[in-house]
Amino acid sequence: MKKLRRLWDQLRSSLWLVPALIVIGAVVLAAVMVDAGALLDMDYLLERWPRLFGVGAAGSRGLLTSIAGSMITVAGVTFSITIVALTLASSQYSSRILQNFMRDRANQIVLGVFLGVFAYCLVVLRTIRGGDEVVFVPAIAVLTALLLAFVAIGFLIFFIHHVAVSIQATSIIESAARETLEAVDRLFPADVGNPVSEDSPQAEHAYPGTWTMVPSLKTGYIQAVDADALFELARERDIVVKMERAIGEFVIEGASIASVTGGKRDEALVRTLNKAYATGRQRTLTQDAAYGIRQIVDVALKALSPGINDTTTAIHCLDFLGAILARLATRAIEPPRRSDGSRLRLVTRGPTFQRLLGESFDQIRQNADGNVATLSRLVQILEILAMQTEDPHRRSAIRQQAALVIEVVDRSVPAAYDRASVQATYARLVSLLDAKG
Numbered sequence: 001m002k003k004l005r006r007l008w009d010q011l012r013s014s015l016w017l018v019p020a021l022i023v024i025g026a027v028v029l030a031a032v033m034v035d036a037g038a039l040l041d042m043d044y045l046l047e048r049w050p051r052l053f054g055v056g057a058a059g060s061r062g063l064l065t066s067i068a069g070s071m072i073t074v075a076g077v078t079f080s081i082t083i084v085a086l087t088l089a090s091s092q093y094s095s096r097i098l099q100n101f102m103r104d105r106a107n108q109i110v111l112g113v114f115l116g117v118f119a120y121c122l123v124v125l126r127t128i129r130g131g132d133e134v135v136f137v138p139a140i141a142v143l144t145a146l147l148l149a150f151v152a153i154g155f156l157i158f159f160i161h162h163v164a165v166s167i168q169a170t171s172i173i174e175s176a177a178r179e180t181l182e183a184v185d186r187l188f189p190a191d192v193g194n195p196v197s198e199d200s201p202q203a204e205h206a207y208p209g210t211w212t213m214v215p216s217l218k219t220g221y222i223q224a225v226d227a228d229a230l231f232e233l234a235r236e237r238d239i240v241v242k243m244e245r246a247i248g249e250f251v252i253e254g255a256s257i258a259s260v261t262g263g264k265r266d267e268a269l270v271r272t273l274n275k276a277y278a279t280g281r282q283r284t285l286t287q288d289a290a291y292g293i294r295q296i297v298d299v300a301l302k303a304l305s306p307g308i309n310d311t312t313t314a315i316h317c318l319d320f321l322g323a324i325l326a327r328l329a330t331r332a333i334e335p336p337r338r339s340d341g342s343r344l345r346l347v348t349r350g351p352t353f354q355r356l357l358g359e360s361f362d363q364i365r366q367n368a369d370g371n372v373a374t375l376s377r378l379v380q381i382l383e384i385l386a387m388q389t390e391d392p393h394r395r396s397a398i399r400q401q402a403a404l405v406i407e408v409v410d411r412s413v414p415a416a417y418d419r420a421s422v423q424a425t426y427a428r429l430v431s432l433l434d435a436k437g
Contacts, residue, residue, distance in 0.1 A: 013102045015082075015111065022112030023119045030123035033141035057130025060142045064128075067149045068121035074156060075114035081159075082107055085167050092308075093172055094298035096291075099284075100175050104166065110159040117148045169313045173299055177320035180292025181327060183285045188331040211242065212265045216257035220279035222247050224287045227348060229276040230258075231338050234345040239263035241273070243349040246335075248288040251279065289324075290351055293360050296321055304367045304374065314364070315377045321360045322381035328356060329388040354397035357385075365405055369412035376422045378405050383429040390436065399433050402426055 011017045055063065086101055101107070124145060129136040165171055225247055234241045239262040245251050258273055283291040300317035303310040335350035361378060368374040382402045389395060409422045 013099050015102060015108060018105065018108035019112035019115050022109070022116040026116035026120040027123055029144075030120045030141060033144050034124060034127050034138040037138035037140040038136075055137070055139065055142060057128050057135060057137050060128050060137050060139075061125060061130075063142060064121045064125040064145055067145055068118050068125070070149070071114050071118040071121070071152060074152070075111060075118065078111050078114060078156075078159060081163055082111070085163050088167055089172065093169065093302055094295060096282075096295045096298055097172055097176060099282075100172065100179065100295075101166070106159075106162050106166075110155050110162075113152055113155045117145070117152050120148060121145050169299070169303075169310075170316060173296060173313075173316055173320055176292055176295045176299075177324060179285055180289055180296070180324050183289040183292060184324065184327050184331070187287060187289055188328065188333045190331060211259040211261045213244075213256040214258045214260060214265060214270055214273050215254050216245075216251045216277070216279075217253060217270070217274045218277075218279045219251065219253045220281055221250050221283045222277055223280045223284045224278040226276040226278075227338070227346065230273065231340075231346045233269075233272055233276070234260075235340050237263050237269065240344055240347065242347040246349040246351070248283050248290050251277075289328075290356060290359055293321065293324060293356060296324075297360060297363055300364050301367055304364070304371065311371060311373050314368070314371075314374050318364065318374070318377050318381055322384060325353075325357060325360060325381075325385055326388050328353060329385055329391075329394060353389075353391070353394045357394075357397050357401055361401055361405075365401075365408055369408060370414075372409075372413055372415075372418040372422065375405055375409050375413070376425065379422055379425045379429060383425060383432065386429055386432050386436075395433050395436060399430070402429050 082101075086098055089101060090098055124138060124141040127136065127138055127141075166175075222245055225243065230241050230243070233239075237260075239260050242259045242261075244256045244258050251257050257277060260269070260273075263269075283294070285291055296317050300314045300321075302308060303313035303317065333350070333356070334352050335348040337344060337348065338346040361382075364374070365378060368378070379402055382398050382405070386395060386398050389398075406423065406426050409419055413419050413422070
């Protein structure tokens with residue numbers, strides 16, 4: 001199932017799948033319409049609606065040729081606009097949000113409609129016969145081509161509007177945040193119980209014996225891990241497997257990707273264990289919710305750069321990062337250990353709330369020197385997060401992050417009034433954390 005999900009994510013990120021399916025559907029539709037015209041009583045239709053079905057062979061060829069030529073031209077323009085939008089988004093925001101544009105179903109459908117109408121016209125055009133041959137004009141199919149052309153005009157208008165909206169900063173950030181929240185709900189569902197605590201009996205024996213390193217056979221970012229396969233491998237071999245690299249981390253061929261203890265490492269074990277890891281040239285959101293955070297942080301960093309200095313966009317990023325972390329604050333996200341009865345089998349490696357909090361705010365804080373609005377909003381979001389969690393470790397991470405923000409404020413904000421505004425919010429946050437213990 002996880003392999004299918006990863007494959008589906010790759011297909012969603014391609015520009016060719018949906019257009020290809022639409023083109024195939026258009027070819028099938030053309031064949032059906034031509035056959036329908038051959039089966040119907042065309043003499044009756046011509047007599048009943050001569051203006052709809054009375055176009056001859058030459059007129060039908062001319063109409064289909066015009067529509068086909070127009071559609072392939074518009075498809076080329078659509079593709080060019082898409083490339084320009086991708087270039088603008090990459091330079092203005094971040095190259096990592098290009099996957100969001102590639103996955104945009106609206107762009108794929110619009111391109112597919114134009115190519116589909118083009119393919120439809122070609123198939124129908126091939127069936128028209130006239131002149132010295134037995135005359136055959138699939139009037140139903142020709143009329144359908146005309147209707148499809150009008151539909152394509154509507155899609156063109158929609159596409160121009162959609163591109164104008166989708167390249168706005170608010171749309172880009174909201175899209176990345178929405179996909180990240182979906183990944184959070186999928187990877188860290190609510191009400192699944194708490195992870196094993198560090199002082200539990202199981203944790204005491206989490207690292208028995210001597211660990212043997214298992215090298216990676218591939219180089220790239222870890223996109224997904226089949227934890228079930230690792231667990232079954234550990235149970236079959238009667239060993240304990242410990243993940244040394246988490247999803248989203250970069251692994252180098254020959255470097256440690258996992259460790260095992262309790263058994264002998266051989267080539268079969270190395271190959272089987274590596275098959276449980278899916279690597280690629282870039283991170284994905286399939287099992288890596290932190291990658292969505294990375295995308296939004298990159299947009300915020302670009303907005304805070306001296307060349308752009310767009311504080312509003314940076315605050316917008318902070319708002320959505322706060323929404324993601326507020327969702328995570330109520331979930332059990334620390335990686336669990338899996339056992340077979342009383343025997344520990346798998347020690348996983350994954351994100352913690354403290355790590356995700358740092359990935360969300362550290363670089364933004366470090367690049368927000370003197371930016372009172374950004375620093376103030378950051379403390380406000382930390383105050384909101386403090387209200388969402390009762391976990392002492394998470395509250396401690398929030399307190400530490402807030403203290404670091406205040407250090408930046410004291411160092412880089414010269415006006416006492418501006419400092420006092422941020423410090424007042426910080427004082428409320430500290431009081432809230434102290435009240436919770």
